[in-house]
Amino acid sequence: MFIQIIQGKCTKPDELRALADRWQTELAPGATGYLGGTYGFTDQNEMVAVIRFESREAAMANSARPEQGEWWAQMERMFDGPVEFHDCDRVVMMMDGGSDSAGFVQVIRGKMDDPDALEAGMTQMETMLHDARPEIIGATFAIEPDGTFTETVAFTDEAAAREGEAKAMPTEGPEHDMMKQFWESIHDLEFRDLRAPWFATKA
Secondary structure (H helix, E strand, O other): OEEEEEEEEOOOHHHHHHHHHHHHHHOHHHOOOEEEEEEEEOOOOEEEEEEEEOOHHHHHHHHOOHHHHHHHHHHHOOOOOOOEEEEEOEEEEEHHHOOOOOOEEEEEEEEEOOHHHHHHOHHHHHHHHHHHOOOEEEEEEEEOOOOEEEEEEEEOOHHHHHHHHOOOOOOOOHHHHHHHHHHHOEEEEEEEEEOOOEEEEOO
């Protein structure tokens, strides 16, 4: 899987959403390898899109379509300034990557010291989180070559997510050791809350 993250300041949320919906209706059917996306606005008027393709080649082929260029020229005008892109060939999924039924999504950006260790321990981490944090219904880690990552976490709803955050984690045992190692291996974290996310999947 290939993930592209697009983000930028936008104070025209309704217009941008309408244009995004038009892409889904008019352009998505012809986008080879397009899988879907997670979208939303933060309270600081930042729009975040996490878009999934089967491969980088499929994403680049979509970008090369003339109709895609015409649509993006309109979309770019919806932003208040520069638009930021992050292209990620390495994707690690937790609990099948999430769910379009999520009521709250948190996007976490940071740096990761050892992506290999994350991937190797994902099965164990899934089991632990499934028991300790049932409100988490999936996540994706989109990892760039320098270790920069964007984690997209799907929750049942924000109230359950906040309640889960307040829970005390194990203070000993293998779960404690695993989570301690994970949190020590990531840094420079930034959190973006999407309180009214929307989702798209290619029909």
